[in-house]
Amino acid sequence: MRIARLLFALAAAPLAAAAASPIANEPTLSADAALQALAGALDRCRSEGQHVSVTVVDAAGRVKATVRDDGAAPHTAEHSLRKAYTALSYRMPSAEYGKRAAQAKGVAIGPQLLPNITTAAGGVPVKAGGATIGAVGVSGTPSSAGGGAGDAKCAAAGVELVENRMSER
Numbered sequence: 001m002r003i004a005r006l007l008f009a010l011a012a013a014p015l016a017a018a019a020a021s022p023i024a025n026e027p028t029l030s031a032d033a034a035l036q037a038l039a040g041a042l043d044r045c046r047s048e049g050q051h052v053s054v055t056v057v058d059a060a061g062r063v064k065a066t067v068r069d070d071g072a073a074p075h076t077a078e079h080s081l082r083k084a085y086t087a088l089s090y091r092m093p094s095a096e097y098g099k100r101a102a103q104a105k106g107v108a109i110g111p112q113l114l115p116n117i118t119t120a121a122g123g124v125p126v127k128a129g130g131a132t133i134g135a136v137g138v139s140g141t142p143s144s145a146g147g148g149a150g151d152a153k154c155a156a157a158g159v160e161l162v163e164n165r166m167s168e169r
Contacts, residue, residue, distance in 0.1 A: 026059055029126055029134030033162045034064035037126065037136050041158030042069060045141065050150060052140030054158070055080040057088050059133050061116075069140070076139040083123030083151070084137030085116040091132045094123030095152055121148025124155040128166055 029037075034056040045052045051071035058064045068077045086094040098119030101112055111117060126134040136158045141150030 027128055027131050027133050028059035029056065029064060029162075031064060033126075033165070034058070034134065036165065037134075037158035037162045038065040038067060039158070040161035041136055041138050041154045042067065044157035045069075045138065045150070045154040048141075048150070048154075050141045050154070052138050052151065052154065053077040053080040054154075055084045055137045056158070057081070057084045057135050057137075059088070059131075061085055061088055064134065072140045079118065079120065079139035080122070080137040082116045082118040082137065083120060083139060083155070084135040085123070086118050087123030087125045087137065087155075088132060088135035089117065091125055093121070093125070093152060094118060094137070095121035095148060120151075122151030122155055124152065124159045126159050126162055128163075 037056050038054050041054045042052070045054075046069070051069045053066070053068040053072050053076035055066040055077070056064045063081065066077065066081070068074075083094045086097055090097045098121065101119050112119065120139075122139055123135055123137040125132045126136065136155040138151040138155040138158075141148075141154065
């Protein structure tokens with residue numbers, strides 16, 4: 001009887017695959033929402049006298065909006081991208097990914113070697129209905145302010161602005 005069930009399951013598998021749609025429709029962050037998140041994060045940092053770079057990526061990890069503020073260090077542009085990309089890839093704040101990586105103590109170092117992955121704080125995912133639709137990355141607040149805590153606070157402000165506007169609709 002088990003063999004018959006297995007044969008039936010194997011025979012039915014191609015039928016299920018044939019019924020799947022060849023077109024994927026996944027939610028992602030719009031250009032307007034990306035600009036709002038960028039402005040929210042930048043405004044928060046500027047209100048605290050910080051000059052930073054902000055990058056917003058969509059659900060596929062493509063840059064939707066980016067800016068290096070006047071006075072921000074040159075490396076901050078690249079680092080803000082890495083923070084956003086990490087938050088998107090792992091669907092968690094980049095600081096949380098950093099904590100998990102540190103706890104692994106070299107056991108799972110492979111993911112940290114991937115392009116655009118970082119363990120630094122400052123990347124925050126944007127979520128809608130349980131799906132991660134983008135992320136905001138900020139780089140440039142002084143590390144003496146808490147090891148990226150300032151970056152994370154600014155990124156969270158941008159994400160909060162967008163998520164609040166989504167919940168109003």
